[in-house]
Amino acid sequence: MVYQKEINLKTTHHGEMYDLNTQVMSIVKESGVRNGIVNIFNVGSTAALGTIEFEPGLSKDMIDVLDKLIPPSREYEHEKAWHDGNGHSHLQATMIGPSLTIPIKGGNLMLGTWQQIFHIECDIKPRIRTLFVTVIGDC
Amino acid sequence: MVYQKEINLKTTHHGEMYDLNTQVMSIVKESGVRNGIVNIFNVGSTAALGTIEFEPGLSKDMIDVLDKLIPPSREYEHEKAWHDGNGHSHLQATMIGPSLTIPIKGGNLMLGTWQQIFHIECDIKPRIRTLFVTVIGDC
Amino acid sequence: MVYQKEINLKTTHHGEMYDLNTQVMSIVKESGVRNGIVNIFNVGSTAALGTIEFEPGLSKDMIDVLDKLIPPSREYEHEKAWHDGNGHSHLQATMIGPSLTIPIKGGNLMLGTWQQIFHIECDIKPRIRTLFVTVIGDC
Numbered sequence: 001m002v003y004q005k006e007i008n009l010k011t012t013h014h015g016e017m018y019d020l021n022t023q024v025m026s027i028v029k030e031s032g033v034r035n036g037i038v039n040i041f042n043v044g045s046t047a048a049l050g051t052i053e054f055e056p057g058l059s060k061d062m063i064d065v066l067d068k069l070i071p072p073s074r075e076y077e078h079e080k081a082w083h084d085g086n087g088h089s090h091l092q093a094t095m096i097g098p099s100l101t102i103p104i105k106g107g108n109l110m111l112g113t114w115q116q117i118f119h120i121e122c123d124i125k126p127r128i129r130t131l132f133v134t135v136i137g138d139c
Numbered sequence: 140m141v142y143q144k145e146i147n148l149k150t151t152h153h154g155e156m157y158d159l160n161t162q163v164m165s166i167v168k169e170s171g172v173r174n175g176i177v178n179i180f181n182v183g184s185t186a187a188l189g190t191i192e193f194e195p196g197l198s199k200d201m202i203d204v205l206d207k208l209i210p211p212s213r214e215y216e217h218e219k220a221w222h223d224g225n226g227h228s229h230l231q232a233t234m235i236g237p238s239l240t241i242p243i244k245g246g247n248l249m250l251g252t253w254q255q256i257f258h259i260e261c262d263i264k265p266r267i268r269t270l271f272v273t274v275i276g277d278c
Numbered sequence: 279m280v281y282q283k284e285i286n287l288k289t290t291h292h293g294e295m296y297d298l299n300t301q302v303m304s305i306v307k308e309s310g311v312r313n314g315i316v317n318i319f320n321v322g323s324t325a326a327l328g329t330i331e332f333e334p335g336l337s338k339d340m341i342d343v344l345d346k347l348i349p350p351s352r353e354y355e356h357e358k359a360w361h362d363g364n365g366h367s368h369l370q371a372t373m374i375g376p377s378l379t380i381p382i383k384g385g386n387l388m389l390g391t392w393q394q395i396f397h398i399e400c401d402i403k404p405r406i407r408t409l410f411v412t413v414i415g416d417c
Contacts, residue, residue, distance in 0.1 A: 002313045002416045004383055035141045037178050037273055039315050041381050044390040045331045052233045053184045057216035058226070064216075065209055065230050070343055077335035077342075087336070091343050094330045098393070099379050101238045103180050103271040105143055110271045112183035115237070132381040132388045134315055136275060136414060138141045174280045176317050176412055191372045192323045196355035197365070203355075204348055204369050240377050242319050242410040244282055249410045251322035254376070275414060277280045 002136050003031035007040075009129040011047070011121035014072075014089070015063030019054040020117040020131070021109070027133045028104055036137015038109070039101045043130045046089040046123040048096035054116035062120060066092040072124075089122040096120065104137055140278055142170035146179075146270040150186070150260035153211075153228070154202030158193040159256040159270070160248070166272045167243055175276015177248070178240045182269045185228040185262040187235035193255035201259060205231040211263075228261040235259065243276055279417055281309035285318075285409040289325070289399035292350075292367070293341030297332040298395040298409070299387070305411045306382055314415015316387070317379045321408045324367040324401040326374035332394035340398060344370040350402075367400040374398065382415055 005027045009018055020040065028038055042049050052058055067088070076087025100117065103110040111117070121127060144166045148157055159179065167177055181188050191197055206227070215226025239256065242249040250256070260266060283305045287296055298318065306316055320327050330336055345366070354365025378395065381388040389395070399405060 004313055004381065035143055035273075037275065039379050039381060041379070041388060043388055043393065045329060045393040050233050051184060051237050053217075053229055055217070055220065057218070057220050058229055060216040061226060061230055062233065065234075069208060069347060077338040078331075078333070079335070081333065081335050087339060090331055090336055091339055094328050094340065095343075095374070096234070097236065097375065097378075098329050100236075101178050101180070101240055101379055103143065103178060103273045105271070110180065110182055115182065115184040132383070134313075134381045136315065174282055174412075176414065189372050190323060190376050192356075192368055194356070194359065196357070196359050197368055199355040200365060200369055201372065204373075208347060235373070236375065239375075240317050240319070240379055242282065242317060242412045244410070249319065249321055254321065254323040 001033055001139055004134050007131040007133060011129055012126050014124050016121045017059045018119040020119055024117055024133060025109055028135055031135040032139045033104055033135045033137040034107050034139060036104050037101050038104055039134045041132045042098040046086060046093050047121050047129055048093045048098060049100045049119055050096055051115050052118050053114040054118060086124050089124060092122040140172055140276060142274040144272050146272060148268040150266050150268055153263050155260045156198045157258040159258055163256055163272060164248055167274055170274040171278045172243055172274045172276040173246050173278060175243050176240050177243055178273045180271045181237040185225060185232050186260050186268055187232045187237060188239045188258055189235055190254050191257050192253040193257060225263050228263060231261040279311055279415060281413040283411050285411060287397060287407040289405050289407055292402050294399045295337045296397040298397055302395055302411060303387055306413055309413040310417045311382055311413045311415040312385050312417060314382050315379050316382055317412045319410045320376040324364060324371050325399050325407055326371045326376060327378045327397055328374055329393050330396050331392040332396060364402050367402060370400040
C-alpha cells in the first residue's frame with residue numbers, strides 16, 4: 001500500500017522553521033496505513049527536514065548553529081559562478097538533509113512527545129516549497 | 140510485508156554509544172524478510188542514529204566532534220526558557236538525525252565489514268530510550 | 279514490489295563527488311515501480327550520500343566545509359590505534375550519512391531541477407565503492 005500527497009509551504013526568510021506534525025499526521029490518517037513508514041522529502045536544494053523539540057528557543061538556536069558552522073559571510077566557490085549569495089544555503093541544507101523517514105504503528109507516528117517534524121528554509125529569500133509525503137505499509 | 144519491533148536501551152551519560160548490529164539483524168531474521176529495507180528510529184529529540192566503524196577511538200572522537208561543533212558551554216536560547224542545560228543535546232541530535240534506513244538482501248543487512256549501526260546519547264543525564272525497528276520487503 | 283541493484287564506483291581522491299541521478303533513474307525505470315520510494319545506501323564507513331545542486335563550485339565547497347568542521351590535521355583517537363590517517367574521513371562520512379530515501383511518482387524521481395543525488399568520497403585514498411539501490415512501491 002503506497003499513498004502520496006504534497007505539502008506546500010510559503011517561506012519568508014532564512015532560518016524560518018515550520019512544524020509539520022499536524023499535516024503529516026493528517027496524511028497518514030487519510031492513507032489508512034496502520035503499520036509501516038512515512039517518508040517526507042523536500043524538493044529543492046536549499047531547504048531541509050529533521051526532528052526537533054519545536055519551541056521558539058531551539059528554532060532560533062538551529063539557524064544560529066548552521067550560520068556558525070557554515071557562515072553566510074564566507075567566500076564560497078558557488079558564488080564565483082552564480083553570484084546569487086546563497087552558497088551557505090546549499091551547504092547548510094545538504095548538511096541537515098532533505099529526507100526523513102518515521103515509523104507508523106497503529107495508525108500513529110512513533111514520535112516522542114517533544115519531538116516534532118520540522119522544515120527549515122536555508123535560502124536567503126522567500127520561497128514556495130513542495131514537500132512529498134509517501135506512506136508505505138499495511139492497512 | 141511489514142514487521143515492527145522495539146529496542147530499549149538504558150543510557151548512562153552524554154556521548155555514550157551503542158552498537159545495534161546484533162539486535163537489528165535479529166529482528167530482520169525474525170521478520171522473514173529476504174529483500175527490502177529496515178528503518179531504525181530514535182523516539183525523542185536528544186539522541187541520534189547513524190553508521191560508523193564501531194571501535195573505542197571513534198566512539199570518543201564522535202562526541203568530541205559534536206561537542207566542538209555545538210559546545211555544551213555556549214549560551215543557547217533553549218536554556219533561557221527551559222534551564223535544563225541540554226540545548227546542545229537537542230542541536231547535536233538534530234544534526235546527526237533520528238532515522239536510518241538500511242537495505243536487506245537475502246535476509247542480510249547490506250553493511251560493510253567495518254560499518255556498524257550506532258545509537259548516540261546526546262542528553263546530559265541517563266535516559267531510557269525506545270527505538271523503533273520497521274522491516275519492509277518481500278519474504 | 280521490491281527491486282534491488284548495485285552501483286559500483288571507482289573513487290580517486292578525498293572529496294571526489296559523483297552525480298548519481300542518471301544511474302538511480304535508470305534503476306527506477308527498470309524496476310517498473312510507478313509510485314513509492316527509492317533508497318540509496320553506501321556500503322562502508324568512509325563515504326556518504328546526499329542531495330546538492332551538482333556544479334563545480336559546490337563540489338569544491340562541500341569538501342572544504344567538511345575539512346573545516348572536521349579537519350584532517352586534528353589528532354583523533356581513531357589514529358592512536360589504527361594509524362591509517364583517516365579518522366576525519368570516518369567522522370565526516372558519519373556526519374553526512376550513508377543513506378538517502380527519495381520519493382517516486384509516476385515512475386519519476388521527485389527531485390528539484392537543481393537537486394542531484396551525490397556520492398562523496400571522504401577517505402584519503404582511491405576506493406572501490408558499492409552502493410545499494412532499493413526500489414519499493416506499486417507498479
